[in-house]
Each structure stands twice: as C-alpha cells, then as structure tokens.
Amino acid sequence: MTFDSYSTVRVNVTALVLDGVDPDDTPDDIAISASLTLTPMIESGMVLQYNDNGVKKLKALTEMTVDIGPTGDITHRNKSYVKIVAADPVTTNIEQLQYRARFNNVRIGAQPAIISDIYFWAVAGDQINLADHVDLGSPSNSVIITRGERGLSVSPEVEIVGGALIFELEDGTDFPPVVVPALTQASEDAAAAHADRLAADAAKAGAETAATTAVTAKDDAEDARDVALAAKADTADDALATAADRTATEDARDIAVAAKGEAEVDAAAVALDRLAVGSAKTDTLAARDEASDFATVATTQADIATTAAGGAQASETAALTQADRAEAQAIRAEQAADDIAEGVVPDGGVSTVKLQDGAVTKAKTSAGVQVSLDKADTSVQEGDARLTNARTPTAHVHAEADVTGLTAKLATKADVDSNGFLVQSQIPAVAIREFLGSVATQAAMLALVGQKGDWCSRSDRGSDFQIIGNDPTQLSSWRENTYPASPVSSVHGRQGAVTTQAVDITDSTTVGRGVLKAADAEAGRTAIGAASSTDARFTDTRTPTVGTVPYDITFVAQSGTRTVGLGDVPAGIKLRRAVTFSEVTFHCETADATGNLVAEIRKNGIQVAGSPATIAAANQVAGGTSSGAFTFAAGDALTINVTGVGTTPGKGLIAELKGVC
Numbered sequence: 250m251t252f253d254s255y256s257t258v259r260v261n262v263t264a265l266v267l268d269g270v271d272p273d274d275t276p277d278d279i280a281i282s283a284s285l286t287l288t289p290m291i292e293s294g295m296v297l298q299y300n301d302n303g304v305k306k307l308k309a310l311t312e313m314t315v316d317i318g319p320t321g322d323i324t325h326r327n328k329s330y331v332k333i334v335a336a337d338p339v340t341t342n343i344e345q346l347q348y349r350a351r352f353n354n355v356r357i358g359a360q361p362a363i364i365s366d367i368y369f370w371a372v373a374g375d376q377i378n379l380a381d382h383v384d385l386g387s388p389s390n391s392v393i394i395t396r397g398e399r400g401l402s403v404s405p406e407v408e409i410v411g412g413a414l415i416f417e418l419e420d421g422t423d424f425p426p427v428v429v430p431a432l433t434q435a436s437e438d439a440a441a442a443h444a445d446r447l448a449a450d451a452a453k454a455g456a457e458t459a460a461t462t463a464v465t466a467k468d469d470a471e472d473a474r475d476v477a478l479a480a481k482a483d484t485a486d487d488a489l490a491t492a493a494d495r496t497a498t499e500d501a502r503d504i505a506v507a508a509k510g511e512a513e514v515d516a517a518a519v520a521l522d523r524l525a526v527g528s529a530k531t532d533t534l535a536a537r538d539e540a541s542d543f544a545t546v547a548t549t550q551a552d553i554a555t556t557a558a559g560g561a562q563a564s565e566t567a568a569l570t571q572a573d574r575a576e577a578q579a580i581r582a583e584q585a586a587d588d589i590a591e592g593v594v595p596d597g598g599v600s601t602v603k604l605q606d607g608a609v610t611k612a613k614t615s616a617g618v619q620v621s622l623d624k625a626d627t628s629v630q631e632g633d634a635r636l637t638n639a640r641t642p643t644a645h646v647h648a649e650a651d652v653t654g655l656t657a658k659l660a661t662k663a664d665v666d667s668n669g670f671l672v673q674s675q676i677p678a679v680a681i682r683e684f685l686g687s688v689a690t691q692a693a694m695l696a697l698v699g700q701k702g703d704w705c706s707r708s709d710r711g712s713d714f715q716i717i718g719n720d721p722t723q724l725s726s727w728r729e730n731t732y733p734a735s736p737v738s739s740v741h742g743r744q745g746a747v748t749t750q751a752v753d754i755t756d757s758t759t760v761g762r763g764v765l766k767a768a769d770a771e772a773g774r775t776a777i778g779a780a781s782s783t784d785a786r787f788t789d790t791r792t793p794t795v796g797t798v799p800y801d802i803t804f805v806a807q808s809g810t811r812t813v814g815l816g817d818v819p820a821g822i823k824l825r826r827a828v829t830f831s832e833v834t835f836h837c838e839t840a841d842a843t844g845n846l847v848a849e850i851r852k853n854g855i856q857v858a859g860s861p862a863t864i865a866a867a868n869q870v871a872g873g874t875s876s877g878a879f880t881f882a883a884g885d886a887l888t889i890n891v892t893g894v895g896t897t898p899g900k901g902l903i904a905e906l907k908g909v910c
Contacts (some may be wrong), residue, residue, distance in 0.1 A: 252299055252308060256335040256371040258287065259900075260350075260379040261809045262364070263321040264357045271820050278817070280319045281362070283355040287333055288312040290347040290368070297334065298342040310334055314353070320808045320817075329838065329901075335371040344425050346371045350379050695722050704730075800828050800910040806889035807902040811837065811846065813891050816902060821851075821888030830879040830908035835862050835889075836872030837901050844895020846873075848902065851888045852881055866895050872905075879908075 262283075265276040289310045297308040315331050318324030325331045336346035348371055352364040369382040404417040413426035611622055629636060649655055664672045685697045687706040694705055694714060704715040710729070718726025740747040751762040763776035774781060807816035815821070835848045846869055850860035857879045864873035881887060889904045 252301070252306075254299070254335050254337040254341060254373040255332040256373065256375045256377050257330050257332055258323070258350075258377045258379065259330045260285065260317075260323060261321045262317060262352075262380075264362070266357065273819070279357070280321060281317060281355060281357050283317045283364070284314055284353045285317060285323065286312055286314045286351045286353055287331070288349045288351065289334065289371075290349055291343070299337075299340050308334070317352075320805060322808060333371055335373040335375065337373045350382075691724070694727065695724065697721060795827075796829065796909050798910050800826075800908045802830075802887075802904075802906045802908070804887070804889055804904040804906065805902075806848075806904055807891070808900075810900055811841075811891060811894050811898040811902055813894060815851075815888050815890055819888070821886045823886050824881050824883060826883050826910050828881045828908045828910045830881070830906045832874055832876040832907050833860055833862070833879070834872045834874045834905045835864060836903055836905070837869040837899050839899035839901065840869040841866045841895030841899050842897035845893060846891070846895060846902075847893035848889060848891050848904070850879060850904070850906075851890050852879075853886050854888070856890070861892070863893075866899075869899065879906075 262281060263278050264281050266279055267276060268274055269277050271277070289312070291310060295310075297310055298305055299308065300306075313331065313333060315323050315325045318329070320329075322329040323331055333348065334346070336343045338344040348369055350367040350369065355362045355364055365383075367379050367382050369377060369379065371377070402418070406417060408415040408417075410426065415423055415426055417423055611619060614622070649659075663675050666672055682702040682704065683699065685699050685703050685705040687708055688694045688697070689708050691707075694707060697703075697705060699705075699716050699721050701716050701719070703721075704713055706713050707729075712732070713730045714727045715730060716726055717728045720726050738744075741749065741753040751757070751765045754762070754765070757765070760776060760778075764773055767773035767776050771781065780786065802822075804818075804822070806818065809817075830850075833850055835846070837846065843866055845866070846864045848862055848864070850857040859877035860875050860879055862873045862875045887906075889902070891902065
C-alpha cells in the first residue's frame with residue numbers, strides 16, 4: 250500500500266484597517282500578502298518509518314511553504330488547503346507529530362506586519378483550521394480563569410530508554426517518550442570515561458613496571474660510571490706517559506741533528522722532517538686532548554645514565570664505547586711518537602719528501618690509479634694545435650653502390666617521364682577505364698574490344714555493363730550494373746513523363762478541383778465561397794446589439810464558515826452597465842453537516858424575485874441553480890445574501906451569474 254497518513258490544513262487570515270470610502274463606518278477587511286511555512290517539530294535527522302504490506306520503508310520529513318491568496322486562504326495548485334504528513338501510531342514509528350505554522354514576509358499593503366507562530370498536532374485524517382489553534386492569551390489588563398478536564402498525575406518513577414525518558418501515568422499507561430538528546434550524549438560520555446579508566450589502570454601498571462626497571466637500570470648505570478672513571482684515570486696516565494715520551498723524543502732529535510751537522514742529508518729534507526715532527530707533535534697533543542675529552546664524555550655519559558632511568562642502558566653502552574675510543578687514540582698517539590723518534594714514515598704513508606725524490610712511483614700505486622694515469626698520458630695535452638684548429642667540413646658525394654641495398658630498392662619503384670608523370674607502359678591496364686560506346690544487343694556487346702574496367706551502355710536494357718573478366722567475348726566476363734528498385738510502375742495509369750491534372754485526383758470534390766484550377770487568389774475564394782477581399786462587411790464597424798453580449802460574474806460571497814447575512818462583501822459590487830442575468834448557481838467549498846443552505850440575489854439591498862435557492866447539504870458542493878430574468882440597471886448594487894444555514898455550517902459560498910448586456 251502507498252503511504253496515506255495525512256492531515257488537511259486550512260486557514261483564512263486577513264487584516265482590519267481604517268475604514269475607507271464605503272457605505273459603512275466599520276474598519277475595512279482587506280487581504281494580506283504572506284507565505285506560510287509548516288515545519289514538523291522532530292529531532293534533527295529523525296525519519297518517519299511506516300509499514301508497507303510488511304516491508305518497512307522510510308520517509309524524510311521536510312518543511313512545506315505555500316502562499317496566502319488574495320482571499321486570505323491557502324493557495325496551492327488551485328486549492329485552498331494543503332496536506333501534510335500526520336502521525337499514525339498503527340502504521341508509523343511516530344505516535345504524535347507536532348507542527349509549527351510560521352507566516353513569512355507578512356505585509357498589509359506596503360506595511361510589514363508580524364503574525365505569531367501557531368503550534369498544532371497533526372493526526373491522520375484530521376481537518377485542521379489554524380485559527381482553532383491560536384494561543385488565545387488574555388489581555389494584559391484582565392484576568393481569565395478557566396478550568397479544564399481533570400488530568401492524570403505522573404508516577405515518580407521514570408525509566409530511561411536510550412536517549413528518551415518514559416513517564417508512567419497514574420492509570421498505568423505510559424506517556425509518549427520524551428526525547429532528550431543530552432541523555433544520549435551523557436551515555437556516550439560515560440562509556441568513554443569507563444574506557445579511559447581502564448586505559449589509566451593499564452598505564453599505571455605499566456608505569457610501576459617501568460619504575461622497577463628504572464631502579465635496576467640505575468644500579469647498572471652506577472657500575473658503568475665506576476668503570477668509566479677507572480678508564481678515564483688509565484687514559485690520563487697514558488696521555489702523561491705519551492707526553493713524556495714526546496719530550497724525550499724531541500730532545501733525542503735535537504741531539505741527532507747537532508751530531509749530524511755535516512752529514513749527507515739535504516738541508517731541505519731536514520727542514521721538511523722538522524715540519525713533519527712538528528705536525529706529529531701537534532697530532533700527539535691533539536690525541537692526548539681528545540683522549541682526555543673522550544674520558545670526560547664517558548664520565549658525563551655515566552652521570553646522565555645515573556639520573557635518567559629511562560636511558561640507563563644506552564648511556565652505559567655509550568660510556569664503554571667512549572672509553573674504548575679513548576684507549577685506541579692513546580695507542581695511536583704512542584705509535585706516532587715512536588715513529589717520529591725513529592725518523593720513519595709508515596709504509597702506507599706518503600710524505601712530501603717521498604713525492605719530491607721520486608720514491609712514490611706509478612708502479613707503487615694501485616691498479617685503478619695506474620689506469621687513470623695511462624689515460625692522462627694518452628689524452629690531448631694542453632697546447633695541442635688540434636684544440637684550436639676550426640676545420641671546415643669537406644663537401645663530398647657517394648656513389649649509388651656505396652649505399653647497401655639502394656640499387657635493389659630503386660628497381661622496385663615506378664619510373665616517370667620528363668614531365669614527371671608515370672611512364673605509360675608501367676600503368677596497370679585496369680587503372681584506366683574507357684567507355685566502349687552504346688550497343689543494342691548482347692552480341693554487339695560481346696564483339697567489343699576492351700579490358701577490365703571498360704564499360705558500355707545497352708540501349709535494349711537501359712543499363713550499363715562493365716568488363717570484369719579477361720575475355721570480353723564471354724558473357725561471364727561482363728557484369729550488369731544494378732540500380733535501386735523503383736516501386737512506382739505508373740502514375741494515374743500512365744507511364745513516362747506524366748503531368749497530373751485535377752481530374753486525376755478521383756477522391757476530390759467539385760470545390761476541391763475548383764481550388765486546384767483557380768488561376769489566382771480571387772478565383773480560389775470564389776471556388777470555396779469566401780467573401781471577396783473588397784467585401785464591405787470587412788470594414789463595417791458594427792455596434793453589438795444590446796442584450797447579446799455575454800456578461801458573466803463570479804461572486805465570492807463568503808470565504809470562511811458560512812453565516813447568515815451579506816458575508817465578506819456586504820457592499821456588493823456596483824454594475825457599470827445594464828445587465829439581465831438568466832441564472833445563478835450557488836456552490837460551497839464544504840457542505841453543512843445537515844440541513845439546508847438558503848441564498849438569494851439582492852439588488853440595492855432588496856431581494857430579486859425568483860433568485861432564492863434552497864440547497865440541501867448533499868448538493869452544496871456541486872451547487873444549486875435558480876433561473877429567471879434578473880434585471881439590473883447601470884449603477885445598481887448587486888449583493889449575495891444568506892438567509893439560512895444548516896447545522897455545523899461548512900465553509901465558503903460562491904455565486905456564479907450568467908447574463909448578457
């Protein structure tokens with residue numbers, strides 16, 4: 250089944266303004282300009298669920314906006330109402346559905362105005378008049394006391410289901426769930442807090458374990474610090490010993506230099522050795538300082554390890570590594586001092602003296618260095634004349650035979666004559682099509698001399714033939730060209746060049762044939778009996794005859810609930826010309842519950858004889874009609890008067906008058 254849970258909403262709203270120029274002295278009732286928005290009051294994101302023959306379906310509810318028409322009613326698709334989704338506890342998940350009615354852009358003439366919001370409950374099948382739901386608050390200077398029906402008290406016990414509160418009434422029934430979004434958020438926050446508590450407990454246990462590990466690491470770090478301090482002391486002793494050896498070495502060198510004053514040693518070499526010894530001295534001092542620095546770093550690392558439990562193990566490893574490096578530096582410093590004392594350069598070392606005296610030769614270098622040196626020896630050296638000789642390329646040609654395969658390729662190409670065209674002998678025969686002429690018989694065609702592609706015309710068949718085989722004397726070497734088939738065999742029973750005449754159109758009338766044969770427009774008008782273009786009737790400005798021009802009126806007499814009297818337009822309408830109405834039809838928007846509606850036409854406030862109509866409730870929407878000759882003169886006032894209504898009157902009254910003037 251389709252969704253069918255709706256309420257019908259109506260409203261009539263106009264404005265009372267200062268009395269204008271009219272027969273009465275009361276404020277004028279005029280139309281307003283506005284739109285009306287109907288908004289379902291549901292939680293954001295909530296949808297309506299309904300049961301469609303056992304299948305659950307969802308409907309998203311939206312607000313609806315309609316216009317307020319000139320009569321004060323809702324106007325939507327030529328209707329004075331609008332239907333909205335309503336609650337149905339049987340087929341939907343919403344037991345009660347409240348709406349807010351809001352009037353937008355309200356203007357009384359050019360003046361903006363405000364109409365308060367109206368709230369109402371939408372129940373399936375209800376007819377809702379917004380005027381019945383206005384908050385009729387009392388004026389500020391009066392007191393109104395009313396007493397309603399006895400209500401039901403609420404039990405003190407409240408049940409929380411999801412994000413809603415369930416209240417139990419004193420008669421044992423439940424009040425509709427009250428959705429409280431904060432409850433849903435509070436439930437989610439409680440669950441998150443519980444998860445955080447569990448995570449905190451786990452973190453606490455991990456911290457206690459880490460603290461135990463840190464204490465153990467601290468003990469290990471203190472042991473590492475003691476070892477590092479011992480290494481520092483040993484390194485300092487070694488550095489002092491190295492310095493002493495260096496001093497002794499320098500003294501020994503000075504004595505050796507003085508004793509060998511006249512030895513066959515190049516003075517420059519001695520000076521260079523002295524520079525080398527000074528450099529070694531500097532290296533030795535740097536090594537000692539570096540060893541001391543490494544020992545200091547090792548001590549610092551041990552101290553850091555003591556205070557930083559989290560990095561105790563890493564600090565211990567760093568301290569041991571620094572101590573090992575300090576020891577290695579001290580050993581290298583001691584070895585360098587020994588080498589200097591003996592006046593030797595290690596086998597792997599290269600000194601300036603060795604380079605100058607040729608002690609370092611190409612043969613002593615590595616294989617890769619030797620290859621690089623060979624390339625350098627064979628490369629173009631600086632000053633070579635070829636580097637500055639800007640040689641111009643020499644013009645030259647090649648014989649055809651110099652290009653491999655060129656002769657064979659040229660042999661497969663076509664030749665051209667002196668004019669650049671293909672040589673006649675190299676053009677394929679089928680490439681040239683010739684017309685062999687027109688023949689009247691098959692025998693004459695087979696006697697023609699030609700080649701593939703040539704063609705002829707056969708006058709006896711009205712078609713062309715083309716040679717497709719090698720022997721044109723054989724019929725199989727010829728092919729008849731085909732043409733699209735024509736479905737027309739004759740026209741009007743005649744063949745060849747046929748001219749259609751009027752008599753050929755056998756289903757035409759005499760008039761039709763006359764039009765076909767008309768020589769000009771005037772003859773065509775004569776054939777069909779039309780007036781001539783100069784007919785005087787075309788220029789005769791005839792005045793319509795009095796009493797023949799239709800003059801119909803639709804009179805909206807009442808728009809709200811019907812009452813006895815002159816309705817919404819008590820002043821009526823003033824006719825500008827004499828009119829005679831032949832009938833009037835009264836019809837309503839909704840019918841009375843029971844009884845009859847009695848309505849009549851009045852002229853200048855007096856009943857028009859024969860116009861009253863008595864309409865039963867069953868016929869009030871379709872309407873009731875009175876007929877007669879209801880005559881009005883120019884300037885008469887026409888009004889519609891209700892003299893009787895049924896029980897629970899319906900809404901609206903429209904009078905439709907049919908007349909001529």
